[in-house]
Amino acid sequence: MSRSGISLSESQRIAWLRLIRSDNVGPATFRELINHCGSAEKALDMLPELAKRGGAMKRIRVASIADAEREMEVAARHDGRFVAIGEPDYPPALRAIDGAPPLLAMCGSGETATRPTLGIVGARNASVAGAKFAAMVAGAAAGAGYTVASGLARGIDAAAHHASLKHGTLAALAGGLDRIYPPENADLYRRICTEGGVAISEMPYGWEPRARDFPRRNRLIAGSALAVVVVEAAMRSGSLITARLANEAGRLVLAVPGSPLDPRAQGSNGLIKQGAMIVCSPEDxxxxxAPLSNLELPFSGDAGEEPEPEGEAPVEPAEDDRLRVAEALGPSPCEIDDLIRFTGVNAATVQLILLELDLAGRLARHPGGRISLT
Known part of the structure; x- marks a missing residue:
């Protein structure tokens, strides 16, 4: 995969970091703001007004230049950096998912981040046999030139990282890159970052990982990989979330069968029943x-900041249009195209109204680009 791409200036990087760290700005909202405003700098200026128009009850918090510079200084102290979507070190497969993170905190080898990648996930309380098989698969894939991605957790994750360490492995974290979890894997994290591997996170430096942050970590693994192998996953486990996210992103899901009597195999056996490819050896x-390695994935993100729109800026929506869109929305998720057809409001106006509602904290985004009111 190519490592060509754009490069942000220092001022642009600070503006991007400020924008993604501001209240109610997630990856999808970030992209809409860049498309609407033309640049992160202009988006930052417009945030308060857009949120107010969406019905925000109080002024939205906009991250300051000092906040961004402080986080960049912390990153530098930890040998980290911020890589924007479209820049050469950004994982190419991750760019192709819906709502790809506009900025990644990264520590280690950019080259490792951009190679074709295999995700390996599984139980934290892994069996000896499960950990051994995960290591066999990771070692074979790494030796064949693939980056092996996992989540730095105990059990299967750690086995996959250790087995692929000498060739380059990718660790996705749920918290900031200075908040290693679990702490017992701090030395493994250090070796990954200094021995040719790479660590990534979309969370701020200093962020302590919470339970709700791990699905975002799983999304980084699934999005960075061409395929994901699940080894020993219990029902309702994080590994099954990774498998679901990989499937939604159009990635191949493979699973290792296990004993029906072992609770750690119930999830992976279930994936096989649902159509996941069965894995009985590293060769599988x-x-x-092999056929995926040169696959060109469709790029759904922005390679850089949009050029300033030509002509006049979009007109502020009329109040009756806002009312019509808000009344049409409810707690049940719907497709944006269905909303446009139902309300009769033109697409550009609907997108702007949704952006206003999002910044006001009144819009919820769901998988598949669906939306609802909070």
Missing amino acids: VLEAL
Whole structure:
């Protein structure tokens, strides 16, 4: 995969960091703001007014230049940096998912981040056999030139990282890159970052990981990979979330079968029943990866800041249009195209109204680009 791309200036990087750290700005909202405003700097200026128009009850918090500079200084002290979507070190496969993170905190080798990648996930309370098999698959894939991605957790994750360490492995974190979890893997994290591997996170430096942050970490693993192998996953486990996210992103899902009597195999066996490719040897994985390695994934993100729109800026929506869109929305998610057809409001106006509602904290975004009112 190519490592070509744009490069942000220092002022642009600070503006991007400020924008993504501001209240109610997630990856999808970030992209809409860049498309609407033309640049992160202009988006920052417009945030308060857009949120007010969306019905915000109080002034939205906009991250300051000092906040961004402080986080960049912390990143530098930890040998980290911020990589924007479209820049050469950004994982190419991750760019292709819906709502890709506009900025990644990264520590380690950018080259490792951009190679074709295999995700390996599984139980934290892994069996000896499960950890051994995960290591076999990781070692074979790494030796064949693939980056092995996992979540730095105990059990299967740690086994996959250790087995692929000498060739380059990718660790996705749920918290900031200075908040290693679990703490017992701090030395493994250090080796990954200094021995040719790479660590990534979309969370701020200093962020302590919470339970709700791990699905975002799982999304980074699934999005960075061409395929994900699940080893020993219990029902309702984080590994099954990773498998679901990989499937939603159009990635190949593979699973290792286990004993029906072992609770750690119920999730992976269930994936096989649902159509996941069965894995009985490392060769099975390499054969499945071979046709995917040169696959050009569709890029759904922005390679850089949009050029300033030509002509007049979009007109502020009329109040009756805002009312019509808000009344049409409810707690049940719907497709944006359905909303446009139902309300009769033109698409550009609907998108702007949704942006206002999002910044006001009144819009919820769901998988598949669906939306609802909070």
